[in-house]
Amino acid sequence: FTMKDEILKRFLTAEGEPISGQVLADELNVSRTAIWKHMQTLKQEGYEFETVKKRGYKLLSVPDKVDMGQLQQFLTTERYGRQVHYYETVESTQLVAHELIRAGAPDGTVVIAEHQTAGRGRMMREWESTEGQGIWMTVIIRPDVAPHQAPQFTLVTAVAIVEAMKSSFKNFTPEIKWPNDILINGKKTTGILTEMVAEADRIQALLIGIGINVNQKIDDFPEQLQTIATSIAIEEGEPVERVHFVANVLESLEKYSDEYVKNGFGQIKQLWEQSSGTIGKRVKATTLREVVEGEAVSITESGVLEIRQANGEIKGIYSADIELLP
Ligand code: BTX
Structure with a gap:
């Protein structure tokens, strides 16, 4: 302080x-x-x-900011958000977080910005981060788990955000789209980007990048996003106090990542499947190597999406873009 x-x-x-x-x-x-x-x-x-x-x-x-002083008023977490690095503008909160990890930032450190000039998604795609209208943050966590478990934290984070949304808003039902999106009424409101710093057999830190569209109106989005993106305010029908919701998300994230580290994937998997808009649907998954079509049947303990193809064969997908088929 x-x-x-x-x-x-x-x-x-x-x-x-x-x-x-x-x-x-x-x-x-x-x-x-x-x-x-x-x-x-x-x-x-x-x-x-x-x-x-x-x-x-x-x-x-009070200005609508999500800085340290305000955030601490709402937080009931033990570790997450107890150290906050707040910026007006950064290239990407992920980049700042990488530096902080090298400098030894503790478990639960949050990097949050009003605006990102080079916010990014998976595979270096752009993430639109309009000034002051979203939650653009990276949570540095240091769970004692093996490197192959890192992808599960994308699912843990999706569950945490969905549960925080359900307890904070009443006019919509969020849906998880495997692996890293949260949709409301079929449109993208949240993206999650999990990165890892690891040694051979141990994770040093995970960078949980979270981008949530909160207070945008539809014409605040660039044209190419207007048909595929939405914000909480649009779906809830009223503006949202970001700092309050950030606190809820951090509480939920601490709760579910601790649950995962302590008790494994069981409860997370159940909550994930309950909120999934993917399981049970016909999908087309485009990976770097191939295109797989079929019914999404489940996710495995390690977060792999299983698709039953027309010939009955089940294929496990580790990373892909998913399109729902009619
Ligand atoms: P993704 O690769 O799944 O999604 C990126 C795609 O989503 C883009 O190609 C574009 O089509 C679409 N998109 C871009 N911006 C938005 C937006 N604001 N709303 C809806 N759709 C959009 C998803 O990657 C992971 C995004 C993580 C973003 C956070 S923000 C804090 C942290 N810092 C950082 O640079 N990234 C993360």
């Missing part, structure tokens, strides 16, 4: 009551000038204060 965060925390918990500069200075053991400077910074960041005569400052409004 920086001094500025401490000051912010007091205002956020003051429930609209004014707080005097002198009280802040005394409690935080710094000069009034120092307090004044931090107040100027907060104002520049978009916090609005009213000066109440003889009583101090009153917090009027």
